[in-house]
Amino acid sequence: MLELVQVNKSYPTPQGPLSVLQGVDLHLAAGESLALMGESGCGKSTLLHLAAGLDTPDSGEIRLDGRSLSALEEPGRARLRRERLGLVFQQFHLVPSLSVADNLRLQARLAGREDPAWNRTLLERLGLTTMADRYPERLSGGQQQRLAIGRALAARPDLLMADEPTGNLDESSADEVLELLLALVKDSGCALLMVTHSPRVAAPLDRCLRLTHGRIEETAP
Template sequence: MLEFRQVHKAYATPLGPLEVLTGVNLTLAAGESLALMGESGCGKSTLLHLAAGLDLPDRGEVRVAGRAISSLGEAGRARLRRETLGLVFQQFHLVPSLTVLDNLRLQARLAGREDRAWSAELVERLGLAGLARRYPEQLSGGQQQRLAIGRALAPRPALLLADEPTGNLDESTADEVLDLLLALVRDTGSALLMVTHSPRVAAPLDRCLQLSHGRIG
């Protein structure tokens, strides 16, 4: 479902190029969950952005569902994100002018795969059934994160990318959100790549890899 082949990525700085990823190799099978750990600034988010086609590698190849990201134009990468990927980031990126229910349905509509029965089930399982007509600003942080997860999984994506999805939550709420995320991932059959710095958050996933000094060990 996801493959990195000798991926390199650097960014320009006033002091010269800053090497962030230096020959990363990674594979993630369909339906598998993988935690990517590492210290802050080690390149975890860069790797996730490359997987999502939000950035391109300098060298090497990133393949999603058998397609090389670098072979797709901007429109093709946007279509890939819309139809194949689900994205969950620390910042919820909810649409403030849409209700809980409309935010939930948004990604499925964009992918052309809206399923009202699945949306109704998601609202219930997210614990948001009584809040469906409210707006994001009327929700707690934990409720907003659950909504962001539900929106990403509404179209049943082949691959879910999650960047510290519980990082802004207290421990108890984080545990509840993580349990919900993993249960929904299992039910949709999505592969999951989760970036985290927490061994506790990484523990329930199928595999865990460490990113350090631009390489996966």
């Protein structure tokens, strides 16, 4: 489903180029869940942005379901994100002027794959059925994160990418959100790439990779 081959990425600084990723290889199979761990600032989010086509590598190859992202211009990468990927970030990025139900539908509508029955199932599983007409500002942090996860899954993506999806929640809420996320990913059949610094969050996933000094290795959580 996702393949990175010898990916390198650096950023300019006043002191010269700062190398963030050095020859990174990563393989994620369809339906597999993978945790990407590492200390803050080690390049985890950079790798996720590259894999989602939100940024481009200096060199190397990134393929989604066999299709090279480097062969696509930005409109093509945006279409691929809209139709094939679900993205969940620490910041919820909910639309404040849309209700819970309309926020949930948004990604599926953009992808042209809205499924009312699946939307109802998601609202129920997310515990948001009675809040469908509310606006995001009236939800707790945990409820907003659940809604962001539901929106990303509403279009039944092939791959869900999550960047520290429980990082802004207290431990109890984080555990509930993580359990729900993994259950919904399993039900939808999509692959999952999750960035986290927490061994506890990484433990339930199929595999774990650790990013250190720009390089990656398989490890136990």
